[in-house]
Every structure is written in structure tokens, then in C-alpha cells.
Amino acid sequence: AQEKFTLRMAETWGPNFPIFGDTTKRFAENVEKMSNGRLQVRIDSANKHKAPLGVFDMVKAGQYDLGHSASYYWKGKVPETLYFTSMPFGMNAMEQYAWFYHGGGMELMQEVYEPHNMLSFPGGNTGVQMGGWFRKEIKSLDDLKGLKMRIPGFAGEVFAEVGVNPTNIAPGELYTALERNTIDAVEWVGPALDLRLGFQQIADYYYTGWHEPATELQFLVNKKVWEKLPQDLQEIMRIAMRTASYDMLVHSQHENAKAWANIKEEYPNVQIKQFPQDIFQAMYDANKKLLKEAAAGSEIAAKIIESQQNYLEQSRAYTDISERAYLNTMAEVE
Amino acid sequence: MRWIIKLDEGLGKLSNLCGWIAIVALILMTANVFYDVITRYVFNDVSIGMQEMEWHLYSVVFLFGIPYALRSDGHVRVDVFYNNWGQKARAWVNLVGALLFVIPFAYLIGTYGYSFAIDAYQMGEGSGDPGGLPHRWIIKAVIPLTAIFTATAGLGMATFALRVLSGEKQYEEGHGGEGLA
Amino acid sequence: MIGIIMFGVALLMLMLGFPVAFTFGGVALFFGIFAEGMDLFAFMPYRIMSVMQNTVLMAVPLFIFMGVVLQRTKLAEQLLSSMGRLFGGLPGGLAISTILVGALLAASTGVVGASVVAMGLISLPVMMAHKYDKRLSTGTICAAGTLGQIVPPSIILIILGDVLGLPVGDLFKAAVWPGVVLIGLYIVYILILTRFKPETAPAMPADPDRSRKQEIVSALLAIIPPLALIVVVLGSIFTGIATPTESAALGGVGAVVLALIYRQFSFQMVWDSARDTVKVTAMVFAILIGATAFSMVFSYTGGDYLLEEWMLQLPGEKWGFIVLAMLVILVLGFFIDFVEISFIIVPILAPIAEALGINMLWFAILIAMNLQTSFLTPPFGFSLFYLKGVAPPQIKTTDIYKGVLPFILLQILVLAMIIIFPGWFGMSSTY
Ligand code: NA
Numbered sequence: 014a015q016e017k018f019t020l021r022m023a024e025t026w027g028p029n030f031p032i033f034g035d036t037t038k039r040f041a042e043n044v045e046k047m048s049n050g051r052l053q054v055r056i057d058s059a060n061k062h063k064a065p066l067g068v069f070d071m072v073k074a075g076q077y078d079l080g081h082s083a084s085y086y087w088k089g090k091v092p093e094t095l096y097f098t099s100m101p102f103g104m105n106a107m108e109q110y111a112w113f114y115h116g117g118g119m120e121l122m123q124e125v126y127e128p129h130n131m132l133s134f135p136g137g138n139t140g141v142q143m144g145g146w147f148r149k150e151i152k153s154l155d156d157l158k159g160l161k162m163r164i165p166g167f168a169g170e171v172f173a174e175v176g177v178n179p180t181n182i183a184p185g186e187l188y189t190a191l192e193r194n195t196i197d198a199v200e201w202v203g204p205a206l207d208l209r210l211g212f213q214q215i216a217d218y219y220y221t222g223w224h225e226p227a228t229e230l231q232f233l234v235n236k237k238v239w240e241k242l243p244q245d246l247q248e249i250m251r252i253a254m255r256t257a258s259y260d261m262l263v264h265s266q267h268e269n270a271k272a273w274a275n276i277k278e279e280y281p282n283v284q285i286k287q288f289p290q291d292i293f294q295a296m297y298d299a300n301k302k303l304l305k306e307a308a309a310g311s312e313i314a315a316k317i318i319e320s321q322q323n324y325l326e327q328s329r330a331y332t333d334i335s336e337r338a339y340l341n342t343m344a345e346v347e
Numbered sequence: 348m349r350w351i352i353k354l355d356e357g358l359g360k361l362s363n364l365c366g367w368i369a370i371v372a373l374i375l376m377t378a379n380v381f382y383d384v385i386t387r388y389v390f391n392d393v394s395i396g397m398q399e400m401e402w403h404l405y406s407v408v409f410l411f412g413i414p415y416a417l418r419s420d421g422h423v424r425v426d427v428f429y430n431n432w433g434q435k436a437r438a439w440v441n442l443v444g445a446l447l448f449v450i451p452f453a454y455l456i457g458t459y460g461y462s463f464a465i466d467a468y469q470m471g472e473g474s475g476d477p478g479g480l481p482h483r484w485i486i487k488a489v490i491p492l493t494a495i496f497t498a499t500a501g502l503g504m505a506t507f508a509l510r511v512l513s514g515e516k517q518y519e520e521g522h523g524g525e526g527l528a
Numbered sequence: 529m530i531g532i533i534m535f536g537v538a539l540l541m542l543m544l545g546f547p548v549a550f551t552f553g554g555v556a557l558f559f560g561i562f563a564e565g566m567d568l569f570a571f572m573p574y575r576i577m578s579v580m581q582n583t584v585l586m587a588v589p590l591f592i593f594m595g596v597v598l599q600r601t602k603l604a605e606q607l608l609s610s611m612g613r614l615f616g617g618l619p620g621g622l623a624i625s626t627i628l629v630g631a632l633l634a635a636s637t638g639v640v641g642a643s644v645v646a647m648g649l650i651s652l653p654v655m656m657a658h659k660y661d662k663r664l665s666t667g668t669i670c671a672a673g674t675l676g677q678i679v680p681p682s683i684i685l686i687i688l689g690d691v692l693g694l695p696v697g698d699l700f701k702a703a704v705w706p707g708v709v710l711i712g713l714y715i716v717y718i719l720i721l722t723r724f725k726p727e728t729a730p731a732m733p734a735d736p737d738r739s740r741k742q743e744i745v746s747a748l749l750a751i752i753p754p755l756a757l758i759v760v761v762l763g764s765i766f767t768g769i770a771t772p773t774e775s776a777a778l779g780g781v782g783a784v785v786l787a788l789i790y791r792q793f794s795f796q797m798v799w800d801s802a803r804d805t806v807k808v809t810a811m812v813f814a815i816l817i818g819a820t821a822f823s824m825v826f827s828y829t830g831g832d833y834l835l836e837e838w839m840l841q842l843p844g845e846k847w848g849f850i851v852l853a854m855l856v857i858l859v860l861g862f863f864i865d866f867v868e869i870s871f872i873i874v875p876i877l878a879p880i881a882e883a884l885g886i887n888m889l890w891f892a893i894l895i896a897m898n899l900q901t902s903f904l905t906p907p908f909g910f911s912l913f914y915l916k917g918v919a920p921p922q923i924k925t926t927d928i929y930k931g932v933l934p935f936i937l938l939q940i941l942v943l944a945m946i947i948i949f950p951g952w953f954g955m956s957s958t959y
């Protein structure tokens with residue numbers, strides 16, 4: 014008989030977390046089916062391991078064989094991991110997948126993760142994330158100055174450059190803090206997940222996104238574990254991870270569309286807004302400046318940023334005459 | 348016996364040092380939170396670094412507080428039988444409990460906590476948020492550090508129990524909430 | 529199965545009187561090493577780190593500090609005894625005041641450890657001094673301190689909102705009436721009890737030299753400063769100046785300012801208060817750490833899967849399902865902490881409830897009410913340990929166990945009322 018493997022996976026999400034959690038479940042099911050039961054994956058959610066942001070360390074140390082999380086969470090540990098989730102004013106999901114699988118993205122990602130004894134694979138995309146819930150309309154750059162917003166990570170740095178005060182609030186107190194104006198705005202994910210936190214009840218302005226145009230989750234694999242697997246199981250894992258990520262992208266589209274229809278119907282107070290052009294320009298410049306600084310500080314960061322920017326340029330030119338042209342056409346006949 | 352008394356007194360001082368650190372951290376933490384609220388509300392200014400300092404200090408309060416409370420018998424007990432027992436029986440409970448529960452538990456947290464902190468040090472881990480605090484290893488190192496102090500406080504519990512068994516010391520009646528009268 | 533045996537062993541070991549926190553930790557250690565090996569404990573630093581980064585729990589030391597300062601400066605005593613005096617010759621006045629102050633604290637925090645300990649520090653000494661029955665005093669304090677779970681803002685409701693996918697705001701709104709009814713019933717219970725057994729809660733003696741009117745005026749005057757402090761804390765939350773957690777720091781600083789105004793301030797007082805706070809905080813968090821080791825061993829040895837299997841055997845008919853689900857949660861609450869229940873059990877129950885056409889908001893409130901009880905149920909109810917940790921030695925663990933019994937029954941009564949008459953609470957059992 015052939016050897017059987019059971020791999021333990023730690024996910025950053027809580028049990029039954031919609032969309033994200035469905036992705037790992039689908040992955041586990043597919044792996045088991047495709048391997049005819051030779052490879053099983055046991056998923057532990059955050060309630061079990063109690064370390065949502067410890068997934069990197071636990072997979073690295075081998076306490077878990079696999080992890081499901083998002084690369085940019087490890088920015089504080091390994092700054093270069095930032096680039097494999099989504100960048101402000103960066104590629105959209107299709108362009109980014111093309112970069113990962115055909116444009117050299119995977120190779121760069123492995124280069125970053127290899128020293129930490131891990132492999133990283135794309136793990137599902139949320140599509141364009143919404144720009145956040147605001148209690149006041151933002152009409153000019155001045156309205157952003159001194160605005161208190163829950164916005165973590167690199168996007169927070171970009172916002173800080175244009176005068177926003179990024180503020181830490183415990184997730185459990187976010188709703189209360191926004192409701193009572195302790196903070197003025199909150200960035201979360203998109204309609205499907207935001208709806209659960211009830212921001213639509215207390216904030217009227219829902220801004221479109223620019224800061225995470227294609228948030229890609231990740232599967233982390235401990236390298237020693239990976240190397241122990243026979244080649245056919247490795248291939249099965251590869252295919253199951255790739256399918257699961259694609260599945261999550263379409264699942265996100267489905268759930269978000271449903272949730273948005275729901276918000277439109279039940280919360281007519283909610284208005285979709287876009288930042289004015291001068292704000293976008295200021296943030297675009299701030300983003301450029303921060304990337305330049307990052308590239309100056311690290312050789313590998315410079316390499317990744319360059320690869321992404323070149324790829325974006327080439328890919329976007331084609332997106333412009335295909336997707337964008339099509340959407341424009343549709344807008345005209347509506 | 349003389350050296351046990353010496354050792355016990357030394358261990359007691361160590362735990363009191365932990366208490367001193369925790370007390371200072373508590374006062375700083377209260378001031379820190381207060382300051383953050385005021386600057387945010389009055390001056391509309393937020394510093395993520397200062398906000399992160401809050402939980403750094405709060406962690407120091409309870410992690411250093413644990414060995415201190417162990418020495419001053421601040422940890423709650425179920426007293427269904429304990430308070431009716433004589434000095435010797437209590438000393439045995441504390442001696443065995445310290446050796447079998449406290450010290451091994453602290454040992455494991457200390458060992459695994461050490462690699463936890465070392466890893467953060469080697470990666471140069473810091474906050475990923477804008478303006479957050481660098482050097483995450485420092486606060487992570489508090490876990491193994493206080494595990495050591497908890498182990499020494501456990502040892503102190505054992506040495507004190509030995510002193511009680513020898514009849515040289517007595518447990519005070521009615522420990523627990525007494526220090527709070 | 530290992531998990532179940534472990535509970536039994538922990539229970540026996542607790543009886544020996546070794547500190548609760550280290551009994552949990554030590555028992556977990558032996559079972560963990562035996563079942564999974566040493567390396568299981570490599571998870572402990574992560575679990576401790578998640579407590580360290582859980583900034584909502586910062587409310588614990590901050591509220592305790594406020595409580596200790598109020599107690600050391602005698603301001604708490606003044607608040608409670610004046611409130612008690614307002615009730616005139618009515619026995620039980622202090623207990624009712626305790627419930628009311630507990631309700632105010634509950635509205636400013638959702639962290640049970642913080643409010644039970646603060647209430648224990650503030651009102652237990654006063655009740656003891658006025659010759660209250662030990663059981664009534666401790667039961668009242670545990671119940672009042674635990675109100676924070678159902679009265680919004682509340683951690684349990686936030687967790688349930690997350691697990692069930694319900695907006696937190698809806699849950700907060702839905703919990704208001706059940707909370708108010710519970711508080712009302714506590715007060716009614718105290719009134720009835722003290723009517724028949726006035727010796728359990730003697731009325732505050734009136735000053736013979738003063739008229740009732742003078743008495744009321746002086747009591748009102750004495751209430752103002754400490755009450756103002758509570759208003760500042762609550763007000764800072766409602767106006768958004770501070771988050772609930774931060775408001776606790778305003779309370780601590782405010783208490784020190786009050787001490788200054790009343791010439792009770794000294795650096796020694798602040799230092800001593802901080803020392804007491806550290807001790808009690810350490811007690812609370814050591815229990816949390818011991819308990820997290822315990823639940824780690826429980827779930828990594830398959831306890832969570834076992835619970836899942838049990839849950840899937842509940843009946844598939846609405847009322848049978850509700851009643852049995854509530855019973856199971858109640859019984860599990862005796863042994864397992866509410867976070868584990870919310871995360872392990874509730875996700876399994878939710879789809880069944882949904883399929884039965886049960887209103888999830890109503891279901892969530894039932895669970896929250898039920899889980900609140902788990903803080904009070906012996907042997908492992910956290911509120912009981914917390915209060916014991918700050919109680920004077922003449923209060924025995926068994927006094928507290930017996931003292932909370934009537935309040936547990938009242939909670940179950942309210943739970944039954946919400947189940948049977950959801951309309952009274954502005955809810956309905958179906959969509
Ligand atoms: Na509350």
C-alpha cells in the first residue's frame with residue numbers, strides 16, 4: 014500500500030469564516046478526493062490555535078505543516094512579503110495572477126519565503142476591496158487631514174502621507190468606535206464581510222477601493238514537509254491550491270454581488286463615493302514615494318517592485334483595449 | 348536549614364522586584380492610555396506607537412505580576428478543605444504543587460518562549476502598522492523572562508513550605524484578599 | 529475522551545486548595561505531555577501573546593485600579609452607604625445599590641473579570657461592615673459583576689455576531705431589554721428575600737439627630753462625586769471620547785483626582801493601590817493563562833471533535849432543538865469557557881437553527897444569556913474565582929458557590945421567559 018499523509022493546516026480565520034474559510038475547506042476536500050484519500054488535510058481555525066497572526070511562525074517552526082493567511086501580514090517580520098498580496102494602485106486580480114503564474118511572480122515569492130523554510134502559493138483573491146466606510150463625505154484633501162481611520166499596514170502608510178491619522182482599535186470595539194465617532198472611518202474588506210460587522214447601519218459613505226485592488230491570500234507550506242511528499246501528491250497539492258484560489262475569486266464576486274444588492278435594498282442611506290481626483294493623485298504620489306524608499310532599502314524589494322511595475326505597464330495596456338474597452342462600451346449602451 | 352532560609356529570602360526579594368516592575372508599568376500604562384485619549388480627542392492626534400505601548404505595558408503588568416502574586420499568595424485557591432487544614436498539610440500541598448505544577452509549567456513556557464523571542468530577534472520583527480513600535484523581540488522576551496521568575500517564585504513557594512514543615516515559619520491565616528483590606 | 533477525564537482530575541485537584549491558575553496549568557501539562565508530547569506546549573507562547581495583544585482585556589487592570597483607589601479613599605463606601613441610606617428603613621438597600629452600580633459598570637465594559645473584581649473591592653467590604661449575609665453579598669456581587677456580558681457593550685455579543693454573521697449593532701439593541709429585565713428581577717428578588725429574612729440584609733441605621741429630609745440631602749450630596757466619576761466613564765464612551773477599554777483609564781485617573789479633591793491623595797496611596805491592582809490583575813490573568821493551557825490540551829486531544837459529534841445528535845424539531853441546545857450549553861458552561869463554546873458549539877448549531885427557520889437574532893440572545901450563566905456556575909465559573917480572589921478570608925469558596933445559586937436560577941428564569949415570550953423583549957422566534 015502507498016504511504017498516507019495527514020497534514021495539519023493553521024488558518025488565520027475563525028471557524029466558518031465565510032469565503033476565506035470555504036477556500037481552505039474546498040482545498041482539503043479536493044486534495045483528499047484527488048489523492049484517493051492518501052493525502053488528508055486537517056484544518057485548525059484561529060479559535061483552536063489562538064494565533065491568527067502566528068501562522069507564519071508556526072509553519073516555519075513546523076508546528077503546522079500548512080498555513081492559510083495573507084502575505085502582507087508578515088511585513089513586520091520580513092518586509093518583502095508585503096508585495097505578494099496586493100499593492101495600492103497595483104494590478105487587478107487577472108493581471109496579478111498572470112504575473113504570479115506567467116510573469117515571474119512565483120519565483121520572486123519563493124525567493125522571499127525560501128530562507129524561512131517555507132513555500133508560498135496564491136491562496137484565493139477577494140477582488141477589489143472597498144475603500145472603507147466614512148461617516149463624513151470626503152470632498153477635498155483637507156477633509157482627509159486629521160481624519161482618524163482604522164487602516165493597517167502599507168495602505169495606512171499611504172494614507173498617513175496625505176494627512177490621515179491611522180488609528181488602532183480592537184476589532185471587537187470597531188463598531189462602537191465608529192458609531193460614537195471615536196474614529197471617523199474604517200477600512201475592512203468588501204460588502205459580503207463588511208455587512209456582518211454592521212457598518213452600513215452607522216456610516217453613510219462607502220468609498221470605492223484603490224489600496225487593495227486584488228487581495229491575494231496565501232497557502233504556506235513548510236518546506237521539509239513539502240519535500241517529504243511524493244511527487245504526485247505535490248502536484249495534487251499544487252493543482253488543489255490553484256483551483257481553490259480561482260474558486261475564491263469567483264466566490265468573492267458572487268457573495269459580494271449578493272451582499273451589495275442587499276445593502277442597496279435594505280440600507281438606502283448608503284451612498285457609494287469615489288475620492289476626488291486630487292486625493293487620488295496625492296495618494297498615487299505618496300505610494301510612489303514609499304515604494305521608492307522601499308526599493309532603495311532592499312535589493313530584493315527593488316527587484317520585486319520593478320518586476321511588478323513593468324508587468325503592470327505591459328498588462329494594463331492590454332486590459333485597456335480589452336476589459337476596460339468592453340466595460341466602457343457597456344456603460345454607453347446602458 | 349540555614350541555607351534554605353537564605354535561599355528563600357533571596358527568592359522572596361526576586362519576586363518583590365517583579366512586583367516593583369509591574370507596579371511601575373501599571374502606573375505608566377494608566378497614564379499612557381489617558382494621554383492617548385486626551386491627545387486624540389483634544390488635539391486630534393494619534394500615534395500608533397503610543398497605542399502599541401499600551402499593550403506592551405499591560406503585558407508587563409500581568410506577566411511580572413504573576414510571580415509577585417505567587418510570593419504574596421495572591422493567587423486564588425479553592426478553600427473547601429485547605430483552610431481547615433493545619434500548617435503541615437498546607438505546606439505539603441504547596442511543596443508538591445510548586446514542584447509538580449508551577450516549575451514544570453514555567454519551564455515549558457520558558458523554553459518554548461525563548462525560541463519564540465529569539466525568532467523575532469533574528470527576523471528583526473517590528474510592527475507592520477504605520478508609526479508602530481520596532482523591536483518586537485523585547486516584548487516577546489518578557490514571556491520567557493517572566494517564566495524564569497515564575498519558576499523561581501515556585502521554588503520560593505517550595506522553600507517556604509520547607510520552612511513551615513521545619514516549624515520555623517507559619518502560613519498567615521486567611522491569605523488571599525487580605526492584602527487588599 | 530482525554531478531555532473529559534482531565535476535567536474530573538482538575539476538579540479533584542482544585543479541591544486540594546493549590547492556586548486555581550496553576551492547578552489548571554499543571555493538570556493540562558500532565559495530560560498534554562501524556563497524550564501529545566512536550567511539543568504541544570510550543571503553542572503556549574502564541575496563546576500568551578494573543579492575551580497580551582487582546583487590548584480589550586486592558587480594561588481589567590484599569591478598572592481594578594479605579595476600584596482600588598475608590599476603596600482606599602473610602603469614596604466607594606460613601607457611594608454605597610449613601611445609596612443604601614436613600615432606601616431608608618428598607619433592608620437590602622446596599623444590595624440593591626450594588627446591583628445598580630454593577631449595571632452602570634456593565635454598561636461601560638464587557639469584560640467580566642474587570643467588573644466582578646471592581647465590584648468585589650468596592651462593595652464587599654461595605655456589605656460585610658453592615659452585617660450582610662455572606663451568601664447574599666457574594667451572590668449579589670458576582671451577579672452584578674457578570675451583567676457586563678449581557679448589557680452592551682459586550683464581548684460575548686461581539687463574538688456571537690462574528691460566529692453567526694449578525695451585525696453587532698442589532699445584537700446590542702436586542703440585548704438591552706433582556707438585560708434590563710434581568711436587573712429588575714435581581715432587585716425584586718432582593719426585595720422579597722429581605723422582606724422575609726430582614727436579618728440577611730439589615731437596613732442602614734438612620735441618624736436619630738437628623739430628619740429624613742436632611743438624611744436624604746446629605747446622602748445625595750455624598751453620592752455626587754463618585755457617581756460623577758461613573759458618569760464621566762460612561763459619558764466618555766457614549767460621546768465617543770474613549771473606547772470602552774480606554775474609559776477605564778479615565779476612571780482610574782478620575783478616581784485619583786477625586787482623592788486629591790477630598791484630600792485623600794498621597795503618593796503612597798497611589799503606589800499601594802497600584803500594588804493591590806497588580807496582585808489582583810495577576811490573579812485574573814494567571815487563571816486566563818492556566819485556562820488557555822487547559823483548553824489547548826482539551827481541543828488538541830480531540831475534545832472539540834467529540835463535542836461536535838454530540839451536537840449533531842440534537843433533535844431536528846424546533847422546540848425540542850431549542851430546549852436541548854440550551855440545556856447542553858448550560859451544562860457545558862459548567863466546565864468550558866464561553867469563548868470555546870461560542871467557537872466550537874455555536875457554528876454547529878447555527879445551520880440547524882437556520883434550517884428550522886429560527887430567528888438568528890433571538891437565538892443569539894438566548895445563547896448570550898445562557899453563556900452569561902456559565903460565569904456563575906460552580907465549579908469552574910470564573911466570576912466565582914475572581915470574587916474569591918479579592919474576598920476577605922472569612923468568605924469561603926462554598927459561601928460563594930451557595931450565594932450565586934438564586935441568581936443562577938433567576939438567569940435561567942429570564943432565559944425561559946425569552947424562549948417562551950420573545951415578544952416581551954421585542955423579538956420573535958421566527959423570521
Ligand atoms: Na457590558
Ligand code: NA
Nearest residue numbers: 861862902909
Ligand atoms: Na463555568
